[in-house]
Amino acid sequence: MNCSRAEKMLASRALGLLSLAQARKLARHEENCATCRERAAGLEKAEQALAAPCGLRLPANLADRVLRNLPASAPPAPRRWLLWSPVLAGAVILLVVFAGPFIRQRPPDMTTQEVLDAYSEDIKSLGLWESQTSTNGNSVWNYQDVGVPQEISQYLL
Amino acid sequence: MNRLDPEIATRFRSGDREAFRLIVEQYQNQLFRLGLKLLGQPAEASDFIQDSFLRAFERRAQFDPGRPFDPWLYKVALNVGRERLRRRRELPLGERMPEGSQAAEAEENLQQQDQQKIVREALARIKPIYRESLALRFESELSLKEMARALGLSLGTIKSRLSRGINAFQKAYHALGGEAA
Ligand SMILES: [Zn+2]
Numbered sequence: 001m002n003c004s005r006a007e008k009m010l011a012s013r014a015l016g017l018l019s020l021a022q023a024r025k026l027a028r029h030e031e032n033c034a035t036c037r038e039r040a041a042g043l044e045k046a047e048q049a050l051a052a053p054c055g056l057r058l059p060a061n062l063a064d065r066v067l068r069n070l071p072a073s074a075p076p077a078p079r080r081w082l083l084w085s086p087v088l089a090g091a092v093i094l095l096v097v098f099a100g101p102f103i104r105q106r107p108p109d110m111t112t113q114e115v116l117d118a119y120s121e122d123i124k125s126l127g128l129w130e131s132q133t134s135t136n137g138n139s140v141w142n143y144q145d146v147g148v149p150q151e152i153s154q155y156l157l
Numbered sequence: 158m159n160r161l162d163p164e165i166a167t168r169f170r171s172g173d174r175e176a177f178r179l180i181v182e183q184y185q186n187q188l189f190r191l192g193l194k195l196l197g198q199p200a201e202a203s204d205f206i207q208d209s210f211l212r213a214f215e216r217r218a219q220f221d222p223g224r225p226f227d228p229w230l231y232k233v234a235l236n237v238g239r240e241r242l243r244r245r246r247e248l249p250l251g252e253r254m255p256e257g258s259q260a261a262e263a264e265e266n267l268q269q270q271d272q273q274k275i276v277r278e279a280l281a282r283i284k285p286i287y288r289e290s291l292a293l294r295f296e297s298e299l300s301l302k303e304m305a306r307a308l309g310l311s312l313g314t315i316k317s318r319l320s321r322g323i324n325a326f327q328k329a330y331h332a333l334g335g336e337a338a
Pocket residue numbers: 002003006029033034035036037
């Protein structure tokens with residue numbers, strides 16, 4: 001084993017990612033290499049420092065404080081979206097079907113990303129996007145909420 | 158491994174506040190330590206956990222009960238941490254939160270605290286992508302695969318970030334005299 005290979009393994013060992021067999025090989029290299037032994041000592045201290053307790057403790061009432069800050073009534077999900085979800089899902093499918101040929105035959109000066117961005121701007125200008133955005137501005141769109149299983153939704157936009 | 162009971166995760170998803178309280182109690186210390194490593198300042202770490210839990214509650218409909226809870230929670234928390242760092246970069250220096258604010262109570266071990274200040278300072282000096290990976294590796298119980306999912310990275314990328322990260326941290330820590338103790 002050369003030192004550059006050993007160096008990678010030293011980092012893995014400090015991260016707890018080395019197998020027993022690899023650790024044995026590394027130890028054999030260290031026996032004959034002062035440079036790697038020194039490097040190993042530094043990494044071991046770094047690992048111990050990162051793993052050490054932080055020396056600080058949280059205020060005891062944190063859970064109460066978090067619960068107090070929850071919104072007063074907690075609806076399970078913004079209902080308004082559910083009305084729009086099938087509409088948007090349909091729009092996305094139509095967009096993919098109809099935009100497909102244009103994306104393949106896009107003008108040479110536009111990348112696929114730019115074409116998609118242009119379509120997303122069109123959706124925004126039609127006001128469709130706003131209806132899919134919650135009041136705090138965070139998207140909570142979720143295919144699973146409209147009954148599309150995870151195995152399928154991961155391939156959808 | 159101290160993972161969340163799937164039944165509590167399901168109750169949380171439906172908005173059960175008692176289940177949410179159990180989650181806060183189970184994860185608050187881990188998230189606090191994660192926040193300390195990501196953000197460096199105890200007061201900010203304390204705000205960070207509150208924001209993270211509130212965000213998790215707001216977005217609970219996005220949690221898939223068929224999957225483990227931890228990677229999802231950490232993903233939410235990492236995003237909160239990234240936003241705080243982004244906002245901090247936009248703040249003028251004078252308005253940033255001072256170290257040692259009373260939001261987190263200090264324990265008596267002063268020497269340990271000094272060492273941990275050096276750890277946080279060294280973490281602050283390395284690239285955020287390395288800091289995030291190291292913070293997750295040392296403060297969560299996520300497997301490498303789960304870490305990769307929480308960070309949206311491949312397994313190879315996460316391994317390489319961890320490896321580069323610990324080397325970068327070691328250099329910064331050494332430069333700050335952290336190994337002396
Ligand atoms: Zn060597």
